[in-house]
Amino acid sequence: MISVQHIHKKFGKLEVLKDFNLEFESGNSYALMGPNGSGKTTLIKIILGMVIPNSGEIMVQGKSIKGSYAYRSNIGYMPQIGRYPDNIKIGQLFAMMQDMRPEIKEYDMELVEAFGLNEMMDKPMHTLSGGTRQKVSAALAFMFRADILILDEPTAGLDPIAVEVLKNKIKKERDSGKLILITSHILSELEELTNHAIYIFEGDVFFNDSVNSLKEITGEDRFSTAIARLMEWSLKKNSPKKTELKNA
Numbered sequence: 001m002i003s004v005q006h007i008h009k010k011f012g013k014l015e016v017l018k019d020f021n022l023e024f025e026s027g028n029s030y031a032l033m034g035p036n037g038s039g040k041t042t043l044i045k046i047i048l049g050m051v052i053p054n055s056g057e058i059m060v061q062g063k064s065i066k067g068s069y070a071y072r073s074n075i076g077y078m079p080q081i082g083r084y085p086d087n088i089k090i091g092q093l094f095a096m097m098q099d100m101r102p103e104i105k106e107y108d109m110e111l112v113e114a115f116g117l118n119e120m121m122d123k124p125m126h127t128l129s130g131g132t133r134q135k136v137s138a139a140l141a142f143m144f145r146a147d148i149l150i151l152d153e154p155t156a157g158l159d160p161i162a163v164e165v166l167k168n169k170i171k172k173e174r175d176s177g178k179l180i181l182i183t184s185h186i187l188s189e190l191e192e193l194t195n196h197a198i199y200i201f202e203g204d205v206f207f208n209d210s211v212n213s214l215k216e217i218t219g220e221d222r223f224s225t226a227i228a229r230l231m232e233w234s235l236k237k238n239s240p241k242k243t244e245l246k247n248a
C-alpha cells in the first residue's frame with residue numbers, strides 16, 4: 001500500500017536516511033522506532049510529501065506521489081506537534097478541515113466526543129493546553145475515515161484516560177483492516193498496538209520484520225527486552241548479529 005523505494009535524504013551534510021526501502025501493507029500496524037534524531041519524523045514527512053527526498057520514490061496504492069496531492073486524502077496524519085492558526089477556534093478548525101474534504105459525507109466524531117471537544121468548540125487554539133491540542137490533532141487524524149493512519153508519538157502529553165481512549169481507537173481501526181504506522185518511544189504502547197517492528201539506526205533500516213520474528217531472532221519473549229537487545233546490537237557496530245539481521 002505504501003512503498004518506500006531507495007529513499008535518500010540529507011539535510012546539509014547530515015545524511016539522515018541512506019537508501020531506505022520499506023513496504024507497508026494494509027491490515028498491519030507498524031512500530032517505527034529508533035533513537036532521537038534517527039529520522040523517523042523525516043521518513044513520515046517524506047511519505048506525506050512535506051519533505052522532498054534527495055532521491056528515491058514513494059508509491060502509495062501503486063502510484064508515485066511525485067507531483068500529486070490527491071493521495072493525501074487517504075492518509076490520516078497526527079503530527080508530533082500540531083501547528084494551527086492561533087486565533088482559530090476548535091469548531092472553526094474542524095469546519096475548515098471538513099470544507100476541504102467535501103467528498104466525505106459522514107465524519108468519524110468518536111474521538112471528538114470521547115475527548116469532550118464538542119464542549120470546547122468556542123475555545124481558540126492558542127488558549128489550549130498541550131494535551132488538548134494533542135486531542136484536537138488526534139480527532140482530526142481519524143475524522144475523515146482514511147485507510148492509512150500515520151501517528152507520530154500519538155500519546156505524548158495526553159493524560160492516562162485520554163491515552164486509553166486513543167489506544168482503544170487505534171486498536172479498533174487496526175482491527176478493521178487499516179494500515180497504521182506509529183512512532184513512539186513508549187515500548188509498552190507499541191507492543192499493545194503493533195504487529196510489525198522497524199528499527200532505524202544511523203540512517204539505515206536496522207530491523208524490519210514481524211514482532212513475532214523480532215522475539216524469535218532476539219530470543220526474548222517480551223517486546224521491550226527484544227528492542228533493548230536490538231539497541232545493544234545496533235551499538236556494537238561490528239556485531240555479527242547486525243549482518244545476520246540485515247540478511248534476515
Ligand SMILES: Nc1ncnc2c1ncn2[C@@H]1O[C@H](COP(=O)(O)OP(=O)(O)OP(=O)(O)O)[C@@H](O)[C@H]1O
Binds near residue numbers: 014035037040041
Ligand atoms: N528541516 C530540517 N533541517 C535540518 N535538519 C533537520 C530538519 N529536519 C530534521 N532535521 C534533522 O534530521 C535528523 C532526524 O530528525 P527527525 O525529526 O526525523 O528524527 P526523529 O527520529 O523523528 O527524532 P525524535 O525521536 O527525537 O522525534 C535530526 O538530526 C534533525 O535535527
